[in-house]
Amino acid sequence: MAGHGTEEHPHGADRLCEAGDRVYSRAVRRGRVARTDAEPVPCLLELALLHPDPDDMDWLVPTSPQEVMTRLLRGLHDEVSASQRRVGSAVAAFEWYAGLGGPERATAAGEGAAIRVLDGPSRIQAALDAATEACTTEVLTVQPGGIRREHELSEGLHRALELRGRGVRMRDLYNHVARHGQGLLNYLELMGDTVEARTLDEVIDRLMLFDRTVAFVPANADRTMALELRHPALVSYLVTVFERLWRLAIPLTAPLPDPRVEGVSHREQSIAALLAEGHQDAVIAERLGISVRTCRAHIARLSETLGAASRTQLGVRIAQVGLDRPPEETAPGRTPAVPSQSPPPAVPAPAPPADASTPAPAPTPAPAPTPAPVPAPAPAPAPGRAPASGGAPGRESPTAL
Numbered sequence: 001m002a003g004h005g006t007e008e009h010p011h012g013a014d015r016l017c018e019a020g021d022r023v024y025s026r027a028v029r030r031g032r033v034a035r036t037d038a039e040p041v042p043c044l045l046e047l048a049l050l051h052p053d054p055d056d057m058d059w060l061v062p063t064s065p066q067e068v069m070t071r072l073l074r075g076l077h078d079e080v081s082a083s084q085r086r087v088g089s090a091v092a093a094f095e096w097y098a099g100l101g102g103p104e105r106a107t108a109a110g111e112g113a114a115i116r117v118l119d120g121p122s123r124i125q126a127a128l129d130a131a132t133e134a135c136t137t138e139v140l141t142v143q144p145g146g147i148r149r150e151h152e153l154s155e156g157l158h159r160a161l162e163l164r165g166r167g168v169r170m171r172d173l174y175n176h177v178a179r180h181g182q183g184l185l186n187y188l189e190l191m192g193d194t195v196e197a198r199t200l201d202e203v204i205d206r207l208m209l210f211d212r213t214v215a216f217v218p219a220n221a222d223r224t225m226a227l228e229l230r231h232p233a234l235v236s237y238l239v240t241v242f243e244r245l246w247r248l249a250i251p252l253t254a255p256l257p258d259p260r261v262e263g264v265s266h267r268e269q270s271i272a273a274l275l276a277e278g279h280q281d282a283v284i285a286e287r288l289g290i291s292v293r294t295c296r297a298h299i300a301r302l303s304e305t306l307g308a309a310s311r312t313q314l315g316v317r318i319a320q321v322g323l324d325r326p327p328e329e330t331a332p333g334r335t336p337a338v339p340s341q342s343p344p345p346a347v348p349a350p351a352p353p354a355d356a357s358t359p360a361p362a363p364t365p366a367p368a369p370t371p372a373p374v375p376a377p378a379p380a381p382a383p384g385r386a387p388a389s390g391g392a393p394g395r396e397s398p399t400a401l
């Protein structure tokens with residue numbers, strides 16, 4: 001509401017000054033207030049919160065709070081109505097300008113827009129339905145989050161079956177935690193070898209690509225808005241991101257690699273790496289697709305396994321065993337041991353062979369034998385480089401961002 005009052009009291013009835021609040025409160029409690037007490041706050045008279053007592057002009061009586069509230073709401077309603085009228089006028093004016101180009105031109109501009117904002121679930125679903133109907137070869141999706149619920153999988157089942165009927169291939173990326181969902185296994189059984197799925201410790205935010213010509217990404221955190229991208233450079237970039245993640249991912253039909261530290265699960269490995277980066281529990285849970293409660297339970301088990309009594313000590317232990325790096329950065333074939341509570345003692349240098357320091361009884365000392373070089377361990381294949389198998393357990397519907 002617009003402000004009223006003198007220069008010393010530039011406010012409205014919805015936000016009184018401190019002195020005005022004190023005098024008006026007293027007037028409401030007592031039923032009236034002396035005019036002399038209200039002289040320092042002329043705003044109360046100007047805002048019609050106080051008015052003269054007809055029985056005694058030396059006193060002022062308050063306007064009831066209910067009446068003041070009604071008056072304020074009426075003013076707000078008038079302001080909102082005026083704003084709506086201005087919006088309507090602006091829309092009407094620019095619709096007239098838009099019509100100057102002709103309907104064919106306007107339609108072409110809307111269909112060929114490089115970036116289009118989709119506001120609201122109904123618009124998002126309509127755009128996804130259109131892209132699904134036009135798709136002829138391939139759908140690529142990134143599906144972050146945890147285990148897929150049955151209703152999430154069934155929402156777009158008819159569209160997925162329609163894609164399968166046209167011979168469209170589907171490749172999907174998930175968090176590792178999605179492996180534990182029975183719904184995905186059931187979905188795969190229904191879809192056959194049309195769908196191929198792989199998993200990673202972490203994936204990017206939701207992404208959907210149709211025929212490598214149109215992409216959909218969320219435009220806000222609660223996914224009530226989305227962007228439809230058709231610019232060739234943008235779509236090509238997103239396809240490249242997907243393909244690189246795909247090469248790093250592990251097929252759902254293949255087991256996860258063995259843990260690098262005995263007693264530390266693959267998920268706890270991922271949590272350790274994110275803790276080492278300084279992330280909070282809620283961020284780690286979101287990135288791995290698990291609840292905060294589950295994340296903290298894993299952190300507790302990790303602390304127990306590594307013998308850490310505090311978060312600070314846990315960070316030290318994580319670095320000591322090499323869990324502060326992603327799995328790809330650990331030397332192939334090496335499984336570090338869990339450190340003891342105290343730092344390990346320094347390992348002394350090996351003593352030279354006895355025959356290298358003690359001469360042989362023969363006149364000419366025998367030369368010291370040269371140790372044979374120890375062959376380096378054969379490098380293990382990088383995770384996710386296994387050849388793609390046939391269909392993999394399940395996927396989320398390709399029709400919801």
